[in-house]
Amino acid sequence: MMIKNGVPAGEITGVTWLKARASVGAGECVEVASLPEGGVAMRNSRHPDGPALIFTKAELRAFLTGVKDSEFDDLAA
Structure with a gap:
């Protein structure tokens, strides 16, 4: 299955969603998952099926690289 931008994140199965340890626990996180075909999916943790x-x-x-270079x-200010 080729996964494309905008697909409901809930339809992406067989992956493990990860979030940063720095997430504050109130749902203010971005989650990422490595995809079988080599890409990376990103979703808003407040809307896991979005x-x-x-x-x-x-x-x-x-x-x-841009994040690391500030x-x-x-x-975020």
Whole structure:
């Protein structure tokens, strides 16, 4: 099954959703799952059956590099 952007996250089966240990426990987290075909799915933990965004590993790596380089810090200020 090819999983595409916007698919209801509840329809993505056979994966393990992960969230950061820094999540505050009030549902304010983003969860990610490695997909069998090599991509990465991302969902909002407050809406686990809502739409999932699907990224390639290269796209996720580029985003994480930006996070580590503080490129998005102003978004959380």
